[in-house]
Amino acid sequence: MSGSVEDDTNVLLSAAASASYRMLLNLMFRVLSFVMNGVLLHYVTSQMLGVVNVRLILLHSTILLVAREGFRRACVSKSSKQNWGQVINLVWCIVPIGILTAMVFSYVWLYLLEVPDPIQMPNYHIGVYSYASCAVIEILSEPVWLTAHAFLFVKLKAVIESVCIITRSMINILLVVYFPDWGIIAFSVAQIVFTVLWVTAYYAYFSWYVSTQQKKDDSFPVKSVREFLPTKAPGKPWISTHLVVLTWSFVKQSFLKQLLTEGEYYVMTVFGVLSFAEQGVYDVINNLGSLAARFIFQAVEESGYLFFSQTLTREVPIKEQNKDTILLASRVLESLLKLVTYIGLIVLIFGYSYSYLFLDLYGGNTLSQGPGPMLLRVYCLYVLIIAINGTTECFVFAAMSKLDVDRYNYKMMLFSLLFLLASWSLTQWLGSVGFILANCLNMLARIIHSVYFINLYYEGSEFHPLRGILPSAPVMISLTASLLITALSEQLLCCDKGNLYRLVHFGIGVVCGLSVLGSIYLSEKQLLIFIKEQYQKMKKIKTKTN
Structure with a gap:
């Protein structure tokens, strides 16, 4: 029993390390994107940004999600008891699916949707072919990417993603600045370089690893590079039937989740x-x-799902699972909920009073005049909601049985329809703000479902991890006071009275922010102890590894 708990603790630490690297990676990526968008605002038109950042990137992400997301979720599950050769065989099924998906959506993007004016925006068709081809090429790396993910090569993933993102960002900036007439072709070239570098890096690393380092790691299932290709194991079928059924459930769910997470872009398109x-x-x-959602919450969600999926056992009642394991999972869920809820509340409170100042400094009148500040304020509310939703769902998806997943797919279909209807109707009334409000409504519906599932899951036990959503009274008092003070400061000092008044307004926000952090430090000892414990264990493991 102790060995099992120790294994679960190691999974937690590896997941925490993964979250740390992901946060660092996402921070760097967001900073680069922040700088790049600032440059692009001065060198390209907003129409170009709409075509590339909405239309073409939506094509790329749609192809990848439809083709691979269900496979990714199913193949890291602890309950599948999979043979890794069968997993590799199943993953290669993504390639023909990706090719077919790319062909279908490329046709839709070119011939069924509104296309930009060819005079003002030439080479749109080249952009569609380039981004669709990049999605197919990226899919070729899925066997090695999944191996890296499942066997916790967290540093490898962080390094490769960092190098590729930096390369793409720098090429984008250089081409846009020095070859402004290239337009869409500049973005297409950067995406092609990113994709080729991504695939080459993963295969190059694992070619080196299996030929030199694999002998030192008996637990690593791949013994040669050839085993990353489809191979039939003696006495075993090509693929696991159970894994196929689970994958199909996640494929349906992933398609619906894409409609929910990227729904506003589909409505626009x-x-x-x-x-x-x-x-x-x-x-x-x-x-x-x-920024906060993708920097912190996405990393927490992915690493949380990895931890819970390898700690909890699907289709086994909680009373029949190891009690220490369930205690650890409950404690982790409560702590994660507490952490992301506080981050979301801080973003909401201070985002309300500093959206206008931030946009004016970053983009000038292009962003600060018109709906921009209100759009960002409403988005800060959305950040709080997705913080809670992402964390609860990573637990739910890891604990669901196959039957639960199938049932949830039908609920997701209902969520999708309601969201699309809300997006269309609210946009007619409120403009672009309506997209964010529709997202808030659909995320709230998903939170209600997750809360209901978690309550049923822990029914009859002494564990109550959902208490992590509730902030302490001292923190709420501090947040409320900060909201009132900074809102008054914005009215009196910002933002047309000069830089000195802006600086004072910013200073007031810093003081209020420190008071909120102080209240968290004084009233949330258990959360701080948990964070400190994980940090010390990670540091200890890292020292042993080195």
Whole structure:
């Protein structure tokens, strides 16, 4: 029993390390994107941003998600008891699926959707072919990427993603600045370089690893590079039937989740409720508003899912699982909920009073005049909601049985329809703000479902991890006071009275922010102890490894 708990603790530490690297990676990526978008605002039109950042990137992400997301979720599950050769065989099925998906969506993007004016925006078809081809090429790395993910090569993933993202960002900036007439071709070239570098790096590393380091790691299932290709193991079928069924459930769920997470972009693309220029401005605001979501919450969600999926056992009642393991999972869930809830509340409170100042400094009148500040304020509310939703769902998806996953797919279909309807109707009434409010409504519906599932999962036990959503009274008092003070400061000092008044307004926010952090430090001892414990254990393991 102790060995099992120790293994679960090691999974937690590896997941925490993965989250740390992901946070660092996402921070660097967001900083680069922040700088790059600032440059692009001065060198390209908002219409170009709309075509590239909305239309073409949506094509790329749609192909990848439909083709591979269900495979990724199913193949790291502890309950599958999979033979890794069968996993590799199944993963290669992604390639023909990706090719077919790329062909279908490329046709839709070129011939069924509204296309930009060829005079103002030439080479749109080249962009579509380039981004679709890049998605297919990236899929070729899936066997080695999944191996890296499942066997916790967290440093490898962080390094490769960092190098590729930096390379793409730098090429984008250089081509846009020095070859402004290239337009869409500049973005296409950068994406092609990123994809080729990504695939080459993963295969090069594992070719080196299996030929030199694999002998030192008996637990690593791949003994030669050839085993990354489809291979039939003696006495075993090509693929696991159980894994196929689980994958299909996640494939259906992933498609619906894509509609929910990227739904506003589909509404923009299909119904044309915003012009390409308006889409470009919305995308800039959306990227700025999602800094916290993509920097912290996505890393927590992915690493949390990895931990829970390898700690909990699907389709086994909680009373029949190891009690120490369930205690650890409950404690982790409560601590993660507490952490992301506080981060979301801080973003909401201070985002309300500093959205205008931030946008004015970053993009000038292009962003600060018009709907930009209100759009960012509403997005700060959305950040809090997705913080809670992402953390609860990573537990739910890891604990669901196959039957639960299938049932949830039907609920997701309902969520999708309601969200698309809300997006269309609210956008007609409120413009681009309606997209964010529709997202808030659909995330709230998903939170209600997750809370209901978790309550049922822990029913009859002494564990109550959902208490992590509730902030302590001292922190709430501090947050409320900060909201009132900074809102009054914005009215009196910001933002047309000169830089000195802006600086004072910023200083007031710093003082209020420190008071909020102080209240968390004084009232949330258990959360701080948990964070400190994981940090010390990670540091100890890292020291032993080195």
